[in-house]
Amino acid sequence: MKLKSLLVSLGLLAGASAIQAAEPLKVGFVYVGPVGDLGWSYEHDMGRKGLEEYFGDKVKTTYVENVPEGADAERVITQLAKAGNDLIFTTSFGFMNPTVKVAKRFPKVTFEHATGYKLSKNLGTYVLRTYEGRYISGVTAGMMTKTNTIGYIGSFPIPEVIRDINAAYMGAKSVNPDVKMKIVWANTWYDPGKETDAANALMDQGVDVMLQHTDSPAPLIAAEKRGLRAIGQASDQSKFAPNAHIFSVRDDWAPYYIKQVQAVMDGTWESKDFWGGFQDDMLTLASINPNLPKDVRAKIDATLASIKSGEFKPFTGPIKDNKGNVAVPANHSLTDVELAQVNWYVEGITDEIPR
Amino acid sequence: MDSDLIVQILFAAIKTGTPLLFIALGELICEKSGVLNLGQEGMMLMGAVVGFLAAYGTGSAGLGVLAAMLMGCLMSLIFAALVLHLGANQVATGLALTIFGTGLSAFVGSGVVGQTIQGFQPIAIPLLSDIPFIGKILFTHDILVYSSFAITFALLYVVNKTRIGLTLKAVGENPHAANAIGIKVLRVRYLSVMFGGVMAGMAGAYMSLVYTPMWVENMTAGRGWIALALVVFASWRVGRIMLGAYLFGLASIMHLVLQGLGWSISPNLLAMLPYVATVIVMVIISADQFKEKLLAPRSLGKPFDPRQMA
Numbered sequence: 001m002k003l004k005s006l007l008v009s010l011g012l013l014a015g016a017s018a019i020q021a022a023e024p025l026k027v028g029f030v031y032v033g034p035v036g037d038l039g040w041s042y043e044h045d046m047g048r049k050g051l052e053e054y055f056g057d058k059v060k061t062t063y064v065e066n067v068p069e070g071a072d073a074e075r076v077i078t079q080l081a082k083a084g085n086d087l088i089f090t091t092s093f094g095f096m097n098p099t100v101k102v103a104k105r106f107p108k109v110t111f112e113h114a115t116g117y118k119l120s121k122n123l124g125t126y127v128l129r130t131y132e133g134r135y136i137s138g139v140t141a142g143m144m145t146k147t148n149t150i151g152y153i154g155s156f157p158i159p160e161v162i163r164d165i166n167a168a169y170m171g172a173k174s175v176n177p178d179v180k181m182k183i184v185w186a187n188t189w190y191d192p193g194k195e196t197d198a199a200n201a202l203m204d205q206g207v208d209v210m211l212q213h214t215d216s217p218a219p220l221i222a223a224e225k226r227g228l229r230a231i232g233q234a235s236d237q238s239k240f241a242p243n244a245h246i247f248s249v250r251d252d253w254a255p256y257y258i259k260q261v262q263a264v265m266d267g268t269w270e271s272k273d274f275w276g277g278f279q280d281d282m283l284t285l286a287s288i289n290p291n292l293p294k295d296v297r298a299k300i301d302a303t304l305a306s307i308k309s310g311e312f313k314p315f316t317g318p319i320k321d322n323k324g325n326v327a328v329p330a331n332h333s334l335t336d337v338e339l340a341q342v343n344w345y346v347e348g349i350t351d352e353i354p355r
Numbered sequence: 356m357d358s359d360l361i362v363q364i365l366f367a368a369i370k371t372g373t374p375l376l377f378i379a380l381g382e383l384i385c386e387k388s389g390v391l392n393l394g395q396e397g398m399m400l401m402g403a404v405v406g407f408l409a410a411y412g413t414g415s416a417g418l419g420v421l422a423a424m425l426m427g428c429l430m431s432l433i434f435a436a437l438v439l440h441l442g443a444n445q446v447a448t449g450l451a452l453t454i455f456g457t458g459l460s461a462f463v464g465s466g467v468v469g470q471t472i473q474g475f476q477p478i479a480i481p482l483l484s485d486i487p488f489i490g491k492i493l494f495t496h497d498i499l500v501y502s503s504f505a506i507t508f509a510l511l512y513v514v515n516k517t518r519i520g521l522t523l524k525a526v527g528e529n530p531h532a533a534n535a536i537g538i539k540v541l542r543v544r545y546l547s548v549m550f551g552g553v554m555a556g557m558a559g560a561y562m563s564l565v566y567t568p569m570w571v572e573n574m575t576a577g578r579g580w581i582a583l584a585l586v587v588f589a590s591w592r593v594g595r596i597m598l599g600a601y602l603f604g605l606a607s608i609m610h611l612v613l614q615g616l617g618w619s620i621s622p623n624l625l626a627m628l629p630y631v632a633t634v635i636v637m638v639i640i641s642a643d644q645f646k647e648k649l650l651a652p653r654s655l656g657k658p659f660d661p662r663q664m665a
Contacts, residue, residue, distance in 0.1 A: 034461060034572040036468045151615075184614045191576035192567040194607070197371055201611035204363040216574075218567045221471070240471055240569065351617055 025087065025265055027051065027257075028080035029063040030073065032092035037190060039215030039234040041065060043251040044091045044114075046235075050254025051261060059261060069094025074101060081106040087264050089257070090114065093158075099123060110264050115160065117340060119271050126256055129277030130160070131167035131339070133249030134211065135314040136285065136303050137231045138171025140246055141179075141209040143296045144229055148178045151207035153198045154185045155214050157354050163342040167314045168211055169349055175299065182207055183351050192218035203228055209246070220244055238287035247300070250286040275336045278308045315339065320347040358488070364608055365492045369500065372604025374399075374558040374566065374575075376503050378582040379589070379596045380510060381554025386586060387514070388547035389527040389654035390438065393449025396579030397456020398430040398552050402559025404464040407570040411467055416475050420499070420560045427556020428549050430456060435548040439541050442658045453579070461572040474568035475499060499561050506554075510593045523547065527652030530659040540659050555579070584630070590650045 029048050033041035048061050062085065064076050073095050080088050081102055087110045090099045096116035103111040103123040111123040119125060141150040150172055154161050165183060172179045182205060186198045191214075199210060199219035203226055210230040212219045217240040223230035224241035232238065232248030256276055263269040276282035285304060288297065306312040317328035321344035328334055334342070345353060378395055385392050402423035410419025434452050437443040475497040484494040514520040525533040526543045534540050558578070563570050581603060589595035 036461060036465055036572045038469055038571060182615045182617075184611050186611070188576070190573075192569070192571060192574045193371070193374075193562065193576060193578070196567050197367065197608055198611045200367055201608065201615050204360060204367070204612070205615045207615075216567075216571055217569065221567055221569060239469060 024058050024060040025055075025261060026083075026085040027059055027061045027261060028083070028085035028088040029061065030067050030076055030080070030088070030090045030092075030095060031063060031065040032067060032069060032094065033065070033190060033215070035063070035065050037215055038217060038237070039190070040251070041091070043235050044089075044253055047253030047257045051257045054254075054258050055261065058265075067095075070098075074098035077102040077111075078105070081109045086110065087112070087261060110269055112260060117273070119273060121271060124260075124269075124271045124274065126260075126274040126276065127160075127340075128251055128282055129275055130249065130251075130283070131164050131314055132277045132307050133283050133285070134164040134167040135171040136300060136307070137211050137246075137249060138168035138173075139175055139303050140171075140292075140296060140300055141168070141211060141229075141231065142172030142174070142176035143299060144246065144292075145172075145176070145179065145209045147206045147208045148176065149180050149182060149206045149208065151199075151202035151210040152181060152183045153195060153202070153210065153212040153214055153219055154183055155189050156187065157185065159340060159342050161213050162345070162353060163315075163339060164213060165349070166342065166344075166346040169346055170314060170319075171303075173348055181349060181351075183349070185354060186214050188214065190215045192216040195219050196222050199223060199230070217241070232286070236286035238289070243289075243291065245287065245289055246292065247288040248286045250284045252282050252284055255281050273336065275339075278304065279310060315342075321345060322347050322349050322351075360612075362488060362491050364612055365605070366495070367608045368601055368605035369492065369496065370566070370604070371608055372600040372602075373500050373503050374561045374578055375582050375585055375603055376507065376597060376600035377554050377558035377561060378579060379585040379600060380506060380593070381551035381558075382582055382586050383589070383591060383593065383596055384510070384514075384523070384547050384554075385551035386655055387523050387527045387591060387652055388544045389530060389652050389657065389659070390435075390544050390548055391445045391449065391656040392431070392434055392452075392548060392551055393446060393583065394430065394434050394452025394456065395551075395555055395582055396575060396577065397453035397460075398427045398555035399456075399559040399562070399575050399579050400460040400573065401430050401456045401463075402427040402556030403563035403574060404460040404559075404570055406556070406560035407464065407472070407563040408467060410472050410474075410564055411470055414472075416472070416564050419472075419564050420557065423556040423560035423563075424553045425556070427552040427554070427559065429552070431548045431552025431555070434552075435545050438658070439544050439548070442660065445656050445658070457573060464570045464572070467570050468572070470569070472564070472568050474564045497565055499557070499565055502557075507593065507597045514593050524652075527654055530654050534659075534661055540661065544659070558582075591652065 031041040031044055035041055035045040052061055067073050067076050077098055089112045091114045093115045096113055096118055099111055099113045100118050103120055107122055113125050115127045116125045152165055169181050182202055184198045184202055186194050188194055195214050195216050195218040199222035208228045210219055210223055212233050215234055217237040220230045220237055220241040223244040229244050229246055231246045234251050236248045236250055238245045313333040315328060315334040317332045318330040319328040321327040327344055378399055382395060405426035406419040406423030409422035410416045434448055437448045438445050477495055477497050480494040484490045522538055526540050530540045562575055585599045589599045
């Protein structure tokens with residue numbers, strides 16, 4: 001499929017000179033994983049399909065999947081720009097520098113980079129408030145655990161993941177003061193075998209509800225096998241674990257992609273750092289399991305409602321870090337810029353961030 | 356650490372080591388005959404996807420394993436035809452096989468992404484599984500793990516104690532001499548490569564039917580490459596392959612367990628453990644100049660053309 005999409009972009013390259021205003025807007029996507037990963041890249045591709053559905057023949061989309069983060073990425077992005085794409089989405093943190101470079105060389109093309117922080121005149125960034133979903137996950141896990149031990153499978157100790165670990169723990173603590181959290185770093189975004197091992201290691205140590213910040217459904221399957229519970233990440237993973245699955249925090253990129261394509265069509269696009277969450281319909285709770293106790297379900301709905309209305313923000317002070325320093329002062333909610341720099345664990349997490 | 360946890364860790368180490376054991380045993384036989392096949396990852400992925408498809412279609416995990424073994428064998432035949440018959444470069448052909456298998460498996464499996472099956476259930480062997488400590492670690496697995504035990508012991512015998520083992524060694528060490536005494540060098544190599552394919556297929560089936568009973572693209576995540584390192588680590592001995600596979604399994608389990616116990620060791624450092632172990636073994640082996648020469652099959656990676664004399 002990768003070959004096919006490359007051929008498509010080569011084909012576009014040949015016809016690039018014939019572009020006129022009446023032509024459809026050409027939108028390119030660069031994915032870090034396969035579209036069949038059922039997680040991160042899969043959801044971006046669902047967003048792309050949503051875009052096509054919404055605009056019909058007013059847009060023409062191309063994607064390249066499985067693009068390694070590095071020199072290859074620059075080549076692929078350049079190719080997409082040369083092929084006459086008007087708007088290019090690069091969807092992984094590691095595409096940041098290649099995107100910045102290519103954006104400089106193609107000032108007439110608009111670029112959007114997911115999860116990065118470098119902006120320029122024709123380059124915007126966008127990121128999900130995944131910590132909102134993590135907070136609700138934490139609340140649920142805190143209520144569901146019988147051993148008072150919940151587990152978190154981390155990928156890499158970057159601010160996004162550390163922020164989400166904090167949100168999950170604060171959520172759990174808010175309903176269960178005795179809760180403990182065990183954190184295991186799998187050191188990968190995607191390795192079903194490794195994720196299974198991590199899940200089993202946690203369950204061997206008394207964890208009975210798991211959250212994951214890695215992309216495959218393997219931890220859910222492991223939990224299903226042992227009759228324990230877990231929460232899905234990025235896409236709806238309920239079918240992998242009909243009993244174990246609590247809910248999945250699903251990423252939904254389509255609303256954002258539609259909005260930005262419209263802006264480029266109207267000539268109103270401007271470079272911004274955009275953060276989207278439940279309020280923007282870019283996060284949803286997918287397939288909440290009907291086997292949850294009534295009070296847990298009610299609490300999930302209530303927490304979701306208060307986040308969605310903007311009334312509650314998880315990172316509102318006073319919050320102390322686990323070394324006793326004030327991390328967020330009273331009456332202050334972390335701004336987006338501050339959220340992007342969280343590098344401390346909240347008070348109560350008896351662990352240290354690996355350096 | 357209590358003894359229950361230790362039992363669970365060792366149990367998990369064997370499970371984690373099993374796919375490595377399968378694929379490394381296959382590669383070992385292949386290399387013993389003098390052929391270096393870097394296509395392990397591709398064969399394993401094809402085995403995983405075809406095994407899953409068969410198990411999903413027929414509802415029988417056993418048929419899934421059979422299909423995976425056949426598929427691995429078919430993949431290895433492509434390799435064998437190119438390398439042995441047409442004399443293509445082994446390294447390049449092997450790499451091509453991996454790339455081919457990775458892409459094709461994603462294509463073939465796209466229809467069943469997200470489906471689940473009932474994989475193999477564990478079977479506790481009566482009596483043996485009641486032995487304290489050891490019983491739980493060794494004898495409460497599923498049928499594929501038991502087959503890996505059986506295959507290892509069978510190979511130990513065949514490679515070290517039989518005429519077949521000697522023939523294999525002769526072909527790998529000096530194909531021209533073997534040819535001169537009437538051994539069909541190419542036939543032995545064909546069979547060895549096919550054996551490697553069958554084992555890679557089994558390793559794939561273990562991944563998609565037992566370890567994580569599902570199919571997703573690239574689910575083997577580089578285990579084929581670890582197996583290649585493992586063969587060197589084991590210095591081409593069957594027994595050491597088993598030991599090494601479980602050590603690798605243990606190292607990757609410990610990396611996760613220690614974190615859960617609150618040890619603040621850098622996960623990057625822990626993730627390196629299996630590779631550090633390989634390097635250390637290499638250093639120890641290489642320190643002995645004489646021994647080193649006896650290890651790798653001498654004709655490894657070199658094509659054999661019966662018309663040319665050595």
